[in-house]
Every structure is written in structure tokens, then in C-alpha cells.
Amino acid sequence: MTYKLILASNSPRRRQLFALGNWDFNVIVADVDETPLADESPRDYVLRLAQAKALAVQPKAESDAVIIGSDTTVVDGNEILGKPVDEADAERMLKQLRGKAHQVLTGVAVYRMGDGKMLTELSITDVPMRNYSDDEMRAYIATGDPMDKAGAYAIQHPEFQPVAAMSGCFASVMGLPLCHILRALAQFEIAPVADVPAACQSLLNYQCPVSAAILTGELVS
Numbered sequence: 366m367t368y369k370l371i372l373a374s375n376s377p378r379r380r381q382l383f384a385l386g387n388w389d390f391n392v393i394v395a396d397v398d399e400t401p402l403a404d405e406s407p408r409d410y411v412l413r414l415a416q417a418k419a420l421a422v423q424p425k426a427e428s429d430a431v432i433i434g435s436d437t438t439v440v441d442g443n444e445i446l447g448k449p450v451d452e453a454d455a456e457r458m459l460k461q462l463r464g465k466a467h468q469v470l471t472g473v474a475v476y477r478m479g480d481g482k483m484l485t486e487l488s489i490t491d492v493p494m495r496n497y498s499d500d501e502m503r504a505y506i507a508t509g510d511p512m513d514k515a516g517a518y519a520i521q522h523p524e525f526q527p528v529a530a531m532s533g534c535f536a537s538v539m540g541l542p543l544c545h546i547l548r549a550l551a552q553f554e555i556a557p558v559a560d561v562p563a564a565c566q567s568l569l570n571y572q573c574p575v576s577a578a579i580l581t582g583e584l585v586s
């Protein structure tokens with residue numbers, strides 16, 4: 366059976382990454398409240414929001430659609446660092462993350478309209494930040510780029526380049542762990558029309574050390 370794929374996101378980064386599968390898909394923006402619940406763990410938080418985004422676009426989706434929702438958050442210890450509320454908040458977050466490692470969690474939900482089947486995936490990536498200077502940080506904040514990013518940074522920003530090194534899923538830190546999505550879609554017998562891992566690594570100029578392990582199920586998250 367051929368399904369109509371829907372990406373429930375308004376993120377241009379997620380659209381760019383998902384397009385690497387050469388699927389025919391539509392984008393429907395999911396508007397959900399991203400406030401964490403009381404005592405909610407980061408893991409539960411991103412998975413709940415990914416599912417909420419997938420379900421939020423149901424009224425606009427056709428009956429043969431498969432909807433992909435995703436949510437990403439930055440976690441320092443057990444503290445969820447969402448999008449900064451202003452420039453001072455962005456500076457606080459970037460100072461908090463500077464020179465040490467934190468985790469980025471991305472939850473994915475794949476929902477099939479026909480029978481209500483929902484699958485979820487969780488990607489956890491360790492992210493070591495470099496010891497950037499105050500001047501670098503403030504110049505980056507002045508660009509406005511941090512204001513719609515969890516943790517107040519984009520790993521792919523060409524000038525700021527906040528991350529020291531990577532050994533996990535780069536695409537997940539950008540917001541869409543493609544190999545986890547491939548693994549979930551395979552359970553709906555939906556295959557890509559392109560070599561997604563190769564295309565992802567080419568786009569990001571990154572030799573991914575975890576792609577094969579994720580696709581084979583050796584690496585769960």
C-alpha cells in the first residue's frame with residue numbers, strides 16, 4: 366500500500382533532512398503547548414511532544430496518511446533547556462553549556478491514520494561544547510539565531526560552531542534523527558527512495574559512527 370507522508374513540523378531544518386529520503390510528502394504545522402509537565406523526565410517530555418505533534422495534525426490529514434512528529438530538547442543534567450525567552454536567557458543557557466558536555470534528546474512519533482498505530486523512537490546524543498568566548502557568544506546571540514533553538518544554539522551554525530566534537534547522531538541534534546525514522550517507517554513497510562545515511566552524511570559533511578548500529582537495532586537510542 367502507498368501512504369501519504371506528512372511531516373508535522375514548521376522547522377526548515379527538519380524539512381531539509383526529511384527530504385533526503387526522496388519521499389513525496391507534505392508539511393502540516395503542528396501547534397502544541399511545549400510546556401513541560403510537573404516532574405516530567407526529559408525522555409518522557411520529548412516523546413510526549415512528538416506524539417502530540419503527530420496527533421495535532423490529524424484533522425488536516427487524509428485517511429491514508431502516515432504522520433511524522435518530532436521534538437528535540439537540550440538537557441543539562443536533568444534540566445530541560447527549551448527555547449530562550451529573550452537574549453539574556455540565551456546568554457544564560459550558552460554560559461551554562463560552555464566548555465562541557467550535555468545531552469540532546471529527540472523523540473520521534475510515527476502515526477498511521479488508517480488504524481491508529483503509533484510507533485515512537487528516541488535518540489540520545491552526547492554533545493561536548495567548546496569553550497567559546499563571551500564575545501563569540503554575544504555576537505552569535507546578536508544574529509537572532511538562538512531564539513528559536515532549544516538550548517539557544519544550532520549545531521550547524523557556520524560562524525559560531527559551538528560544538529567541540531561529535532560521536533553520535535548529528536542529524537538528531539539538528540532535530541530529526543533520520544536513521545531512527547527509517548527504522549520506524551520500515552515497520553509500516555515504507556522504504557526511502559534514496560540512500561538516506563549517505564545523503565545525510567554528505568549534506569552534513571559528517572562521518573556518522575552510529576548510523577549502521579541504529580539501522581540494525583544494535584543501538585536503541
